[in-house]
Amino acid sequence: MAYRETERGKARKEKTRQQILQATAELVDASGFRLVQMAQIAERAGIAAGTLYRYFASKEALFADYFRRATEQEVRQVAAALQEPGQSSERVEAGLRVFARRALLKPRTAWALIAEPVDPAVDEQRLRYRQRYARLFEQVISFGIDHGELPHQDARLTSTAMVGALAEALVGPLAEPPAQNETTIDHIIAFCLAGLTRKEYPQ
Amino acid sequence: MAYRETERGKARKEKTRQQILQATAELVDASGFRLVQMAQIAERAGIAAGTLYRYFASKEALFADYFRRATEQEVRQVAAALQEPGQSSERVEAGLRVFARRALLKPRTAWALIAEPVDPAVDEQRLRYRQRYARLFEQVISFGIDHGELPHQDARLTSTAMVGALAEALVGPLAEPPAQNETTIDHIIAFCLAGLTRKEYPQ
Numbered sequence: 001m002a003y004r005e006t007e008r009g010k011a012r013k014e015k016t017r018q019q020i021l022q023a024t025a026e027l028v029d030a031s032g033f034r035l036v037q038m039a040q041i042a043e044r045a046g047i048a049a050g051t052l053y054r055y056f057a058s059k060e061a062l063f064a065d066y067f068r069r070a071t072e073q074e075v076r077q078v079a080a081a082l083q084e085p086g087q088s089s090e091r092v093e094a095g096l097r098v099f100a101r102r103a104l105l106k107p108r109t110a111w112a113l114i115a116e117p118v119d120p121a122v123d124e125q126r127l128r129y130r131q132r133y134a135r136l137f138e139q140v141i142s143f144g145i146d147h148g149e150l151p152h153q154d155a156r157l158t159s160t161a162m163v164g165a166l167a168e169a170l171v172g173p174l175a176e177p178p179a180q181n182e183t184t185i186d187h188i189i190a191f192c193l194a195g196l197t198r199k200e201y202p203q
Numbered sequence: 204m205a206y207r208e209t210e211r212g213k214a215r216k217e218k219t220r221q222q223i224l225q226a227t228a229e230l231v232d233a234s235g236f237r238l239v240q241m242a243q244i245a246e247r248a249g250i251a252a253g254t255l256y257r258y259f260a261s262k263e264a265l266f267a268d269y270f271r272r273a274t275e276q277e278v279r280q281v282a283a284a285l286q287e288p289g290q291s292s293e294r295v296e297a298g299l300r301v302f303a304r305r306a307l308l309k310p311r312t313a314w315a316l317i318a319e320p321v322d323p324a325v326d327e328q329r330l331r332y333r334q335r336y337a338r339l340f341e342q343v344i345s346f347g348i349d350h351g352e353l354p355h356q357d358a359r360l361t362s363t364a365m366v367g368a369l370a371e372a373l374v375g376p377l378a379e380p381p382a383q384n385e386t387t388i389d390h391i392i393a394f395c396l397a398g399l400t401r402k403e404y405p406q
Contacts, residue, residue, distance in 0.1 A: 117326045154390050157372055161394045164371020165364035175363065186405035187357050191364045194401035195394035202389035 013055075019045040020055055024066045025109070032112045033063055033122070060121050067122050071113055071129040077102060079136055088144025089197055092137060093189055096166060099133070100185040103170050115172040130167075134159045141196070153201045162192045216258075222248040223258055227269045228312070235315045236266055236325070263324050270325050274316055274332040280305060282339055291347025292400055295340060296392055299369060302336070303388040306373050318375040333370075337362045344399070356404045365395045 023044035027036045038059050042052040056062035081098040082091050103110035112118075118126070138159035144150035169175060169188045226247035230239045241262050245255040259265035284301040285294050306313035315321075321329070341362035347353035372378060372391045 117320065123320045154387075157387065157390050158394060160378065161368035161372040161391055165368040165398075167371070168367020169360055169364040183405060184357075184360065187360050188364055190401060190404055191361060191398035194397040195368075198393060198397035201393055202386060 016045075016047060016051070017055055019047070020052060020062070021066055021069065024062060025070065028066070028112050029106050029109045032108055032116045033118050034116065038062075060119055063118070064121050064125060067113065067125050067129075070109070071125070074099075074102060074113065075129070075132050075136070078133065082136055082140050088140050088147070088149040089193060091140050092144075092162075092196060093193060095137060095140070096162065096189050096192055097185060099166060100170055100188065101181075104181045104185065107171070110171045111175075114167050130163065134163045137162055150196065151199055151201065152203075153196075153198075158196060161195065165192055219248075219250060219254070220258055222250070223255060223265070224269055224272065227265060228273065231269070231315050232309050232312045235311055235319045236321050237319065241265075263322055266321070267324050267328060270316065270328055270332075273312070274328070277302075277305060277316065278332070278335050278339070281336065285339055285343050291343050291350070291352040292396060294343050295347075295365075295399060296396060298340060298343070299365065299392050299395060300388060302369060303373055303391065304384075307384045307388065310374070313374045314378075317370050333366060337366045340365060353399065354402055354404065355406075356399075356401075361399060364398065368395055 020041060023041050024036070027040055027044060036059075038052060039049055041062070042049045045052070052062075056065065078095050078099050082095040084091060084094055086094070103114075113126070113129070134156075138155045141150060141153070141155040141158055145152055145155060166188055169191075170184070223244065226244050227239070230243055230247060239262075241255060242252055244265070245252040248255070255265075259268065281298050281302050285298040287294060287297055289297070306317075316329070316332070337359075341358045344353060344356070344358040344361055348355055348358060369391055372394075373387070
């Protein structure tokens with residue numbers, strides 16, 4: 001009996017935790033990290049502020065957890081696109097396109113995850129997040145070079161340049177709300193692929 | 204007589220201000236913004252901490268002033284390179300190369316100016332700084348398109364993608380200390396120029 005109550009208690013706690021994270025996601029998508037207050041999150045999640053603090057000791061802790069989960073999901077989507085069958089340049093294109101489409105679908109969330117000034121605890125996670133993206137692209141580019149599908153080039157430099165071009169043009173800080181999503185995406189991908197498939201790189 | 208003393212006082216004040224800014228530049232070049240303390244700056248400038256606070260009321264105010272001057276100098280150098288005679292793609296290449304060489308000459312300063320997490324007052328200035336770079340490149344690209352020197356493309360998107368590629372690959376957050384500066388620079392410029400001179404962009 002005590003055991004079953006514990007199980008039920010656990011499920012209820014997990015449900016509340018999900019409500020909190022969902023409320024956080026919605027508020028970040030509306031205004032980024034900086035303007036979101038714990039009181040708002042509690043209200044949107046339908047719980048008391050005191051309850052919220054029993055789940056997350058501080059806003060920093062909550063944001064760090066939200067950030068970890070949200071970026072994990074983004075990385076998984078891009079990784080899946082990069083694993084689809086095809087030539088290396090097609091796989092890179094598919095990965096860039098998934099990243100871009102998801103970013104433009106939720107532009108404020110993308111900005112919060114990629115570019116918004118945040119506190120150092122989240123910032124450290126962000127560095128790892130950007131690195132994971134770049135490394136995923138780097139692997140496919142290295143594979144392409146080794147198998148004669150792509151011209152010889154420094155796979156790491158190309159991958160970081162691509163992630164930089166994509167992030168800056170789509171998400172910020174310099175990005176502007178694009179009028180035509182798919183045209184914008186096509187342009188940026190064309191820019192990146194021109195660099196990727198360029199015949200001669202300096203040795 | 205009173206007038207001459209005021210002039211002399213002004214000159215002395217300006218000299219002290221320059222010493223403070225020079226000390227700030229040296230310390231930022233050694234460790235970025237976050238680790239630098241006002242006490243260190245005063246010591247390096249050869250003045251008392253109390254004197255320092257008479258010139259700059261806070262670290263934020265000092266950093267904002269340093270940032271404004273330092274980025275102004277960087278923008279001027281890149282703007283000058285972009286104005287040199289030549290085809291548009293050569294001018295863009297010259298601008299990218301000046302940016303890249305200066306960044307790799309003082310990598311920590313470049314990181315502090317471009318990518319280091321900083322307080323919001325500096326961060327707002329940084330946004331304007333990145334925008335000015337992108338707009339400078341955009342002007343040359345637009346000129347090139349109008350004069351048939353460059354293929355038709357969205358000049359704004361290409362310029363932000365180039366600034367993003369360059370900043371990410373050279374400065375960070377993803378950048379790594381490059382072993383061979385000129386080879387690294389050549390690679391990134393080749394990547395950007397491939398995008399810039401690409402024959403067909405989606406319409």
